[in-house]
Amino acid sequence: MSGVLRAARPRGDRWARALVVGLPYAWLLLFFLAPAIIVLKISLAEQTLGVPPYTSLFAAGRLQATADNYLFLVSDSLYASAYLNALRFAAGATCCCLLIGYPLAYGIVRAPLRWRNALLLLVILPFWTSFLIRVYAWIGLLKGNGFINNLLLGAGLIDQPLTLLNNEFAVYVGLVYSYLPYMVLPLYAALEKLDPTLLEAASDLGCRPMQAFWRITLPLSLPGIIAGSLLVFIPMCGEFIIPELLGGSDTLMIGKVLWDEFFTNRDWPVAAAVALVMLVALVLPMGLLRRYLVREAT
Amino acid sequence: MPPLLAIDRVVKRFADGDGAAVDGVSLDLAAGEFFALLGPSGCGKTTLLRLLAGFEEPDDGRVLIAGEDMAGVPPYARPVNMMFQSYALFPHMTVFDNIAFGLRQNRRPRAEIATRVRAMLDLVQLGHLARRKPDQLSGGEKQRVALARALVQEPKLLLLDEPLTALDRKLREETRFELVRIQQRVGITFLMVTHDQEEAMSMATRIGVMEKGRIVQIGPPDEVYEHPRDRFVAGFLGAINFFAARVVAASDGVVALESAEAAGRQFSVADKRAWTPGTEVALALRPERIVLGAAPDPRWDNALSGTVKGVAYRGEASDVEIELASGKLVRATIANIERRHHASFARGEAVALGWTRESGIVLEP
Numbered sequence: 001m002s003g004v005l006r007a008a009r010p011r012g013d014r015w016a017r018a019l020v021v022g023l024p025y026a027w028l029l030l031f032f033l034a035p036a037i038i039v040l041k042i043s044l045a046e047q048t049l050g051v052p053p054y055t056s057l058f059a060a061g062r063l064q065a066t067a068d069n070y071l072f073l074v075s076d077s078l079y080a081s082a083y084l085n086a087l088r089f090a091a092g093a094t095c096c097c098l099l100i101g102y103p104l105a106y107g108i109v110r111a112p113l114r115w116r117n118a119l120l121l122l123v124i125l126p127f128w129t130s131f132l133i134r135v136y137a138w139i140g141l142l143k144g145n146g147f148i149n150n151l152l153l154g155a156g157l158i159d160q161p162l163t164l165l166n167n168e169f170a171v172y173v174g175l176v177y178s179y180l181p182y183m184v185l186p187l188y189a190a191l192e193k194l195d196p197t198l199l200e201a202a203s204d205l206g207c208r209p210m211q212a213f214w215r216i217t218l219p220l221s222l223p224g225i226i227a228g229s230l231l232v233f234i235p236m237c238g239e240f241i242i243p244e245l246l247g248g249s250d251t252l253m254i255g256k257v258l259w260d261e262f263f264t265n266r267d268w269p270v271a272a273a274v275a276l277v278m279l280v281a282l283v284l285p286m287g288l289l290r291r292y293l294v295r296e297a298t
Numbered sequence: 299m300p301p302l303l304a305i306d307r308v309v310k311r312f313a314d315g316d317g318a319a320v321d322g323v324s325l326d327l328a329a330g331e332f333f334a335l336l337g338p339s340g341c342g343k344t345t346l347l348r349l350l351a352g353f354e355e356p357d358d359g360r361v362l363i364a365g366e367d368m369a370g371v372p373p374y375a376r377p378v379n380m381m382f383q384s385y386a387l388f389p390h391m392t393v394f395d396n397i398a399f400g401l402r403q404n405r406r407p408r409a410e411i412a413t414r415v416r417a418m419l420d421l422v423q424l425g426h427l428a429r430r431k432p433d434q435l436s437g438g439e440k441q442r443v444a445l446a447r448a449l450v451q452e453p454k455l456l457l458l459d460e461p462l463t464a465l466d467r468k469l470r471e472e473t474r475f476e477l478v479r480i481q482q483r484v485g486i487t488f489l490m491v492t493h494d495q496e497e498a499m500s501m502a503t504r505i506g507v508m509e510k511g512r513i514v515q516i517g518p519p520d521e522v523y524e525h526p527r528d529r530f531v532a533g534f535l536g537a538i539n540f541f542a543a544r545v546v547a548a549s550d551g552v553v554a555l556e557s558a559e560a561a562g563r564q565f566s567v568a569d570k571r572a573w574t575p576g577t578e579v580a581l582a583l584r585p586e587r588i589v590l591g592a593a594p595d596p597r598w599d600n601a602l603s604g605t606v607k608g609v610a611y612r613g614e615a616s617d618v619e620i621e622l623a624s625g626k627l628v629r630a631t632i633a634n635i636e637r638r639h640h641a642s643f644a645r646g647e648a649v650a651l652g653w654t655r656e657s658g659i660v661l662e663p
Contacts, residue, residue, distance in 0.1 A: 200353055201386035203373040205400035205451065215399075219390050 036279070043069055043272035054268045069273035079257065079274065083281070086254040089168075089243075090236035093175035097183040097232050098225065100176065105187035105224075106217075109194075123184050135174055135245050142170055142246070170246035171253075175236055183228040190224025191217070226293065234282055254278055300365035302487050303327040303350070303455055308359035310345055319345040321511030322359070327455070332481050332488045334498035337508030338534065343491045346508075347457050350489070351380045364454055379453040383460040385444035387432040393419075393443050394428040400451045418446040421480060438469045445477075449484060458490040462497055474501050495535045499523065507531050529661055532582045539588075539628050541565075541581040542663065548573040553660055555581055559626045565600045567658035580661045587657035588630035590618065590643070591650045598652030604628065606643045618643055620651060 044065040045054040057064060073079045108119045126134060141147045142164040149161040164170060194217060202212040240255035247253070254274065261271035303326065310320040320342045327333055335343045348354045350361060352373035361368040363377055379400075387396050397418055401411045419425045422442035432440060441461065448456055461477065462470045478501050481488050492498050498505045499519035506516045507530075515527045526532035529540065543557040546564060553569045556562060565581060573579070594601040604620040607627065611634075618630045630651060643649065 195384070195386065197382055197384055197386040198388060200351075200373070201380075201382060201388070202399070203353075204351060204378075204380045205447070206374045206403040208372075208374055211403065215403075216388060 036276075039272045039275055042268050043276050045269050047267050047269050052268065053266050069269045070277070072270060073273055073277060078252070079254075082252045082254045082257045083278070085252045086237050086239075089171060089175060089253060090233050090239075093172055093179065093236055094183075094229050094233045096172065096176045097180050098229060101180055101183035101187055101228065102221075102225075104180075105184050105191055108184075108188055109191040120188065123181050123188075126181065131178065132241060135178065135241055138170070138174055138177065138246060139165060142173070165246065166248040166251075168247070168251060171243050171251055174242035174246040175239065178242065179232040179236060182231045186227040186231060187221065187224045190221040190227075194220055223293075226289075230286060230289075234286070237282060238278060300362065301326040302329040302331075302364060303489070304360075304362040304365075305346075305350075306360045306362070308346070308349060308356045308361060310342075310349055310354060311357050318342075318357075318511050320349065320356070323508075323511070323513050324359075325506060325513060325516070327487060327489065329487055330485055332478065332501060332503045333490070334502035334505045335489070335491045335508055335513075336495055336498040336505050336534070337493065339493055341508040342511040343493075343508050344459060347380070347459055347489070347491050350455070351378055351457055352376045377454040378457060379448040379451045380457040381444050381448045381459065381461055383463060385432075385440045385464070387440055387443055387447070389432050392429050392431055393424060393435070396432070396443055397447045397450050399447065414450055418450045421449070421483070422446045437465055438473065441465060441473065445480070449480075449486065453486060455487045455489060458488060460492055461490060463492070463494070470497070477501060499535070507534060509534075524659075526582070526659065526661070529580060529582070529663075532659065532661060537585050537629060537631070539583045539585065540661075541583070541626070543579050543581045545573040545575050545577045545579055545660075547575055552655065555579065555658075555660070557581060559622070559624050560602055561623050563602065565658060566655050567660050568655045569660045571660070573660065578663045580663045582659040582661050583628075583653060583657060585617065585629045585631040586615075586633070587653050588628070589652050590620075590630055590632060591652065592648075594650040595652055599655040600653050600658070602628075602651045604649060604651065606645055606647045606649055608645060609643050618649075620649060 041057055042054055044067070045057055046064075046066060046068070047053060048055050055064060104123070108116060108123070111119055139146070143149070144161045144163070144165070146164070148164060149158075152158045153161065198216050198220075199212050202216050203209070207215060238255045238258075239253060240259050243251045243253040243256050244259070247256075258271055258274045258278075261267050261274060305323055305325040307322050307324050308320055309318050309322055311318045323342075323346060335346065337343045345354065349356050350363075350368075352368065352371060352375075355369070368376060388399065391399070394415055397415045398411050401414060406414075415428075416425070419428055422445060424439060424442055424446065427435065427439060432443070435443065441464070445461070462473055465473060474497065477488075490498070490502065499522075502519060504517060505519055505522055506513045507522060508514065509530050515522055515531050517525075522531065523535050526535060532538050533540075541555075541557045541559050543555040543559075543565070546554040546556050548554070548569075548571075551568060551570045553567045553571075553573050555565045555567060557565065567581065589595075589598070594603070602622060604622045607619040607621045609619075610617040613634070615631050615633050618632060620628045620630060622628060628651065
């Protein structure tokens with residue numbers, strides 16, 4: 001049937017279709033695949049003094065590729081621990097985002113209709129201020145004579161200031177604070193679609209409210225949980241600004257290592273290798289997860 | 299022994315609504331009944347059902363199920379189950395898991411769950427679809443899963459909210475018989491809510507007609523149809539003609555009426571009530587009780603004449619619209635009992651209408 005329809009469609013229409021489908025692909029090709037190939041190229045070169053600061057891949061008609069940069073990543077345990085640290089921070093902060101974001105999204109969905117848009121607006125309101133400035137603002141809140149310490153001292157709850165800044169705690173606070181909206185929005189979308197009659201049916205069939213949540217609400221909001229978690233987890237892994245500003249000197253995350261290789265050491269090939277390993281390490285498990293979910297759904 | 303369900307002057311008001319959604323409803327149901335609550339949308343019938351299921355609490359009055367007061371008893375603890383209009387099947391579970399949901403919730407043994415779900419699947423003839431998910435089912439199949447999921451709980455009372463509305467016409471008519479057959483087999487009391495008078499009359503042993511939050515008449519289908527207590531009930535249960543009339547005389551169980559809409563003609567209606575002459579009343583007349591002829595038949599108790607305005611051929615019957623001399627339109631339904639001589643009237647044709655004394659109904663105006 002669709003073949004018949006397509007045959008009947010005028011030529012101009014087919015062009016419009018090709019354009020609509022082709023444009024996003026062209027975009028991805030130009031701004032994702034092409035840069036990735038350039039990064040791959042750099043990662044196979046060697047560092048030199050000059051502009052650009054790496055050797056070209058073809059010299060004197062011969063391919064001059066080297067895997068040294070990748071071998072270097074394996075040989076120095078700093079990189080492995082930086083990767084693992086980044087994953088650890090991202091995983092922990094994603095869990096926190098989920099634990100805070102789920103009740104938040106649930107509350108918004110259950111709020112009276114006239115409040116719902118206002119509450120959603122509040123969730124995305126922080127986006128109106130620059131990300132960098134908001135992270136800086138946390139320094140003011142968390143530092144030794146900052147707002148929170150002064151408040152606790154003033155209330156007599158503590159005798160001397162707590163160390164809230166330049167440690168892992170501050171990094172977690174920064175990550176959770178910055179990425180929470182990206183968790184709340186997909187969860188809201190998933191929960192909003194949930195038909196409240198299903199919960200009534202569960203109640204009618206003997207479920208107390210909490211049991212109905214575990215058996216109906218949670219499984220049906222799973223797509224939102226997965227979407228939100230991925231949306232938050234992936235950029236957290238490569239996060240540079242938050243550990244740089246809020247973390248301590250010992251807070252090692254791969255985004256920071258990448259920055260140092262690129263700007264401080266000016267070792268573009270190693271930086272490129274760091275970036276590519278990160279990309280592969282994230283894309284592969286995500287792709288497998290997606291395959292699994294698609295299979296589950298059908 | 300108390301009735302299976304006793305609703306005692308129940309009132310429910312909503313904050314945003316004007317007046318009460320359910321306004322002092324009382325109703326007793328005996329075990330094994332198939333009762334239909336019939337009314338237009340917004341008459342409060344679904345609210346009443348939700349009060350029984352426990353999704354709403356009444357503002358006043360009591361609900362007793364098998365003699366037990368349901369006040370403050372949450373839905374999950376009530377011996378009732380509901381079949382939702384949208385079916386409310388759990389989309390992430392198979393047909394089997396949907397039906398087993400309540401049994402698993404009650405922690406029944408595995409073997410018992412399997413046996414009871416299988417028996418239910420057989421009852422609704424869905425054994426071959428047990429492993430499907432709801433979105434892989436047709437509307438009729440979903441409806442049967444919803445029924446099975448509620449019935450497997452063996453409730454004292456099954457509430458059905460517009461159980462057939464989401465089905466297409468042909469399937470709806472077949473399913474009527476099936477629902478009645480299943481109800482008789484399982485012996486569970488059914489309380490159905492519907493806005494479709496044909497559905498209510500063809501399935502229920504008793505019906506209750508609701509209007510503006512009140513039950514205005516309760517009785518077996520034929521009684522409510524043939525002896526409606528007011529114009530609302532008469533008009534809601536099928537098509538009907540009303541004539542504004544005045545009582546001329548009433549004696550020996552026959553009332554003589556006079557109607558300006560029928561050019562001052564007198565009619566006789568069999569009615570045992572003692573009407574005072576001069577009382578303004580309404581004469582109600584069902585279209586299928588009117589016979590048509592080229593000229594008045596001397597055997598007719600009542601006769602009128604008019605011209606045909608239009609004919610709607612429906613296959614099994616034809617609806618004929620007739621204009622009287624006064625301009626009043628009357629509808630008559632003629633059964634097409636013969637293939638060659640089905641009712642065929644031309645527009646503008648002069649026609650005589652007749653009906654028996656027993657066909658007319660005298661109502662308050």
